[in-house]
Amino acid sequence: MRTDRSKKVVLAMSGGVDSSVSAWLLKQQGYSVLGVTYRLHDLADKAVADASAVCRQLGIPHVVLDLRKRFERDVLEPFTAGYLQGRTPNPCVVCNPVLKFQVLLEQAERWSADHIAMGHYARVVRHPETQLPAIARSPAGQKDQSYFLYRLTRAQLERLIFPVSGLMKDEVRQLAREAGLFVSGSFPVAETPDSQDICFIDTDYAHFLNEYAATHPKWQQPFARLSEPGVVIGTDGQEIGRHQGLLHYTPGQRKGFETRSIDRLYVVGRDASANTLVVGDRDKVATDTFTIEDVVFSGLDSVNPDRRLDCRIRNTATATPGRVNRMPDGRYRVTLERKVHAPAPGQSAVFYDGDIIAFGGVISDMT
């Protein structure tokens, strides 16, 4: 007799603590679990081996999907193109809805499962006003990952389960210990390090982009240009130092260039045509207004200019209250109650109604 669809779930597994404990929890709750591990790039071998070991231990089926082609097309290409346009892209924000969660949905269809699951620290709730499904912040505070999930589609949200959503990170590690989970090489799951930085880069992004460009002829020329050293100027236009190639800088950055100033200086802007880097004092890169585009609504399906919401322009920072106003061209103008440090075109601004994500968009302009 076939398992009831409503008790079947497809879970993405990375071999880390969060997804491994998620698998264990789902099984405890009586779900029939299918573990899925993605091969997104060539750094994925360990994840595949580790996830496989956990699945074997839990006695759940495990499939490995080679998504390298899709990942390159849907994540790497836009990421690379974004840097070329002088933006500061956030690959995770794209990868989640377009690839990771979408593939789970596809796999759930194939496996006749009603649910998909991820080991993220976030909750899925319904907004009390609209009854729309939306991501909400995790009670785990510091570890909350809701910011990276604001672009998930309604279809993805409707089926989504976050098994560790009510837990703190150390509680998850404790469960891993109690469950006696091990990854490959008999290394305890509880001791695996937290993931951090871009998953497909093991050096730094500038290094990665140059190598990527080297193997993709169409990118070679433009990236060579972005790697040419040039002049650093102050906001008054005076030359005060040298930079090592505009590719290495993003708004608000303080490091990586040399000046003959005795002050701490931050990247204010880049002039690609003149190959100059403009730097200034910290207050020069703080702003309380900017524009977002490509907006995705979640908990709310529209927004009133009077509505006060909490804005996050990066995952880690505390939120800043503010309002948004729809412009004739479909973009939204953001006005915050306090200045924030260096919002960058290409980065995302996510608006929360309390703990629930109302909507979010991509920063397009600093004005």
Place this chain on the structure above:
RNA sequence: UGGGGUGUCGCCAAGCGGUAAGGCACGGGACUUUGACUCCCGCAUGCGUAGGUUCAAAUCCUGCCACCCCAG
């Protein structure tokens, strides 16, 4: 080779006789599923060079070297 000025870490730069501040860069950590920011730690046995004065000199004196400016 007449006059004036300057030489302290890769870059700025304090110090002005009492035993080398600070900022940037750089290296290492913390933080971080994006870029950044932030926070810790490290970083000149030596102050252009050779002597001298002094209990004690980057700080005073002298020679030399280098660079800059003015006057040729």
